[in-house]
Amino acid sequence: MSQKIAGVKGMNDLLPGELGGEMAPVETWQHVERTARELFARFGYGEIRTPMVEDTALFVRSVGEETDIVGKEMYTFEDKAGRSLSLRPEGTAPAVRAYIEHSVANQEPLTRWYYIGPMFRYERMKTGRYRQFFQIGAEAIGSREAAQDVELMDMVVQLLEALGLKEVSLNLNSLGDDACRPVFQQKLVEHLTAHRAELCEDCQRRLESNPMRVLDCKNAKCQAVVQAAPDILQFLCEPCKAHFGDVRRKLDVLGVRYVINPRIVRGLDYYTRTTFEFIAAHPALGTASTVGGGGRYDKLLKSLGGPDLPAVGFGLGLDRLTLLLKEGGQKYAPPPDVFIAVADEGSADEAFKLASRLRREGLRVEFDTRGGSLKSQMKRADKTRARFALVLGQTERESGKGQLKPMAGGEPIPVALNEVAQTVRAAH
């Protein structure tokens, strides 16, 4: 016996049907992905697939050196040539890198992409948070208009709707821009410093490192201080205020419901103006209640050496979405139309051939390649939830006729062996 090798901590296997354990079955994942692809195509978004590994500098410069993501959660390693590479911790930076690298700006004025794939962060795991997790996201590059922010939020809302997720609320905020955010931050630091003693230990530290984060603290005493703190929305400069107002108005035009939440700060440095999160109230997620989030990043392209173009995007956590949909997961796996059972050894080839032909004709056909007793094959037919069973033996071969037995009960349907597909379809 050789030693068992286990999967890497925090990286999950997705199995079909009911084999999976804690994770939602792979059919649930396929359903979410299929739904998203179809919906995003309706919005005119094309798919982009970038490598899972990038130059480490890309994330340091975009996400921000001082963020937790880059500071302590990145899978960074050297390749054989000594280059520092990192497994991507998020999807926006690679998409923007590709956009710049392929000079897309010179080829079209407005670019809208979506991506689906694994991201990696070295973190302590818990429900809904893994070291390899999957995100589905979209980026719109080239429009500074509020309509673009709202189109993306509408796209998420429609996706959640299509998936049947109701208890998700859109939380909206604006972080201002280079003109107004520094003014606000200064006022905020003044206020927090004045109440320093009332803040929790963590927030006293945050006061130095990232004062905006205090807004997000769940500690009751800190919240009391935050209640009285200056409100970023009061400090927005005129252009930012106008933009935020436009976003709200256009959300209203589309009938998209939202709440203003000045605590939506986000963990990446590149955000400007609009930020938003989709928060689910669902016991399956525990405290991992944010299923998605995003915002505008008008300065990122230029800072990465690209054209000075505005952009906005979002990312959704597929792991969390599928967790919410796990209960009904089974229904996404279509059962076989017919199970072909072999009654005697001499009919094995003929049955095998029939199964093959029906599959070519478009039917979902189960056939037990191990053979075995008719009884065991019928049990298998039951287990696979096949709609019909068709037994093929000497009698059927000689007469060219058989019977489609409805596994759910009812009278068998006589059928000519060369008309099985038509008959099964007609029985729908």
Place this chain on the structure above:
RNA sequence: GCGGCCAUAGCUCAACUGGUUAGAGCGCUGGACUGUGACUCCAGAGGUUACCGGUUCGAUCCCGGUUGGCCGCCCCA
């Protein structure tokens, strides 16, 4: 990165204060029913009690470490 809880069959769980062959239900396989699934009945397979070490005459149980999982903090998807 910090704090707490946990680990027995594929799954959900038992096993009297440490006591000898670690059990049950579900699931799986076969049979009763030799060309027809489910229900019922019978039988079978499946465990180094996560791993390593310690205490003990004796450890699933007590202790330490490791690994993995869960909860909270942090942060996020």
